[in-house]
Amino acid sequence: LPHLLHGERATARKGLTSDVPVAWDGDGIEFIDQRALPREFVVLKARNVDDVVDAIATLGVRGAPAIGVFGAYGCALAAQQLGGTELERAFARIREARPTAVNLAWAVDRVRARADGDYLTEARTIHDEQVEMDRLLGESAIELFPSTGNVLTHCNTGPLATAGGGTALGAIVAAYRSGKSIAVFACETRPLLQGARLTMYELGQAGVPATLIVDSAAAITMRRKDIQLVIVGADRIARNGDVANKIGTYTHAIAAAYHGIPFYVAAPRSTFDFSLESGDAIPIEERRPEEVRIAEGDAVYNPAFDVTPGRLVTAFITEYGIIRPPYFESIPDLETRPNFLAAKRH
Numbered sequence: 001l002p003h004l005l006h007g008e009r010a011t012a013r014k015g016l017t018s019d020v021p022v023a024w025d026g027d028g029i030e031f032i033d034q035r036a037l038p039r040e041f042v043v044l045k046a047r048n049v050d051d052v053v054d055a056i057a058t059l060g061v062r063g064a065p066a067i068g069v070f071g072a073y074g075c076a077l078a079a080q081q082l083g084g085t086e087l088e089r090a091f092a093r094i095r096e097a098r099p100t101a102v103n104l105a106w107a108v109d110r111v112r113a114r115a116d117g118d119y120l121t122e123a124r125t126i127h128d129e130q131v132e133m134d135r136l137l138g139e140s141a142i143e144l145f146p147s148t149g150n151v152l153t154h155c156n157t158g159p160l161a162t163a164g165g166g167t168a169l170g171a172i173v174a175a176y177r178s179g180k181s182i183a184v185f186a187c188e189t190r191p192l193l194q195g196a197r198l199t200m201y202e203l204g205q206a207g208v209p210a211t212l213i214v215d216s217a218a219a220i221t222m223r224r225k226d227i228q229l230v231i232v233g234a235d236r237i238a239r240n241g242d243v244a245n246k247i248g249t250y251t252h253a254i255a256a257a258y259h260g261i262p263f264y265v266a267a268p269r270s271t272f273d274f275s276l277e278s279g280d281a282i283p284i285e286e287r288r289p290e291e292v293r294i295a296e297g298d299a300v301y302n303p304a305f306d307v308t309p310g311r312l313v314t315a316f317i318t319e320y321g322i323i324r325p326p327y328f329e330s331i332p333d334l335e336t337r338p339n340f341l342a343a344k345r346h
């Protein structure tokens with residue numbers, strides 16, 4: 001994907017590894033350039049708001065929780081350089097850099113609401129909480145996995161996507177490390193290949209057996225490869241359990257239901273949008289035709305996400321445990337739980 005590659009190479013690497021894809025660096029934010037992986041391990045540095053917005057919009061940093069963490073640091077960076085209406089404008093630009101994942105708006109709003117203006121501390125807290133949430137979420141997920149068997153996933157939901165241990169992929173790795181003999185079928189995730197490029201890379205690093213399939217092979221893989229469960233992440237979840245996630249997720253959920261295979265969505269509470277009754281109101285990002293088009297001039301519809309009806313979701317896996325139907329009760333109940341991560345710090 002050479003057209004996706006651009007940016008300034010950071011002079012220092014500051015120990016970034018694929019487990020720590022984003023790090024505050026005093027006067028900027030270092031990040032692993034996810035556009036370059038797995039061909040090249042490139043670390044870039046966002047030095048101003050333009051860099052932050054560009055990195056998010058072009059998927060240098062991607063995945064719902066990771067753009068939340070990166071956006072939060074972006075607000076701290078903006079506050080170092082700007083004030084007054086310019087700073088407000090910067091917050092709005094970062095918040096709107098991508099529309100579908102609610103974690104980005106959630107994180108920017110949380111930083112902005114910090115009364116003492118110590119935005120960096122708030123961003124660090126969001127990052128620390130993400131690491132802890134992913135760990136807890138992974139632990140809750142283990143019981144859902146068979147002791148032996150194949151699982152299917154879509155897109156990329158590992159450390160690169162969360163700046164913590166990962167959601168769906170973190171759960172898979174946690175189950176594997178707990179001693180379960182799991183093998184993963186990873187969908188390539190057209191058009192930007194987050195599965196083929198990033199999930200295969202992260203599963204390789206974690207030592208989990210992984211096989212790559214094209215997205216349209218998911219149904220036959222469920223039938224012929226004895227898939228025990230499907231597990232994916234999310235970009236935004238409505239009160240009725242409707243889930244926005246990477247384009248193709250909806251198709252996999254339908255195929256899983258047809259085959260009687262459980263379909264799990266792993267996501268932290270910050271991915272739930274409690275203000276939305278259903279997924280109908282979730283804004284769906286449409287990306288450039290060039291990501292898909294082969295012949296110049298062809299009409300293209302290129303939604304980056306789809307919305308899976310809550311009816312097709314067997315359960316949600318969160319840092320608060322497993323959330324089961326009926327979602328119109330269990331999801332509003334999740335909203336009322338105290339933030340135990342904040343409570344732990346005091």
Ligand code: MRU
Pocket residue numbers: 059062063064065101154155156157158161162166167168194232233234235245246247304
């Ligand atoms: O366009 P992307 O790569 O940012 O889309 C990412 C996804 O759809 C992920 O599944 C989702 O953000 C969850 S990441 C833990």
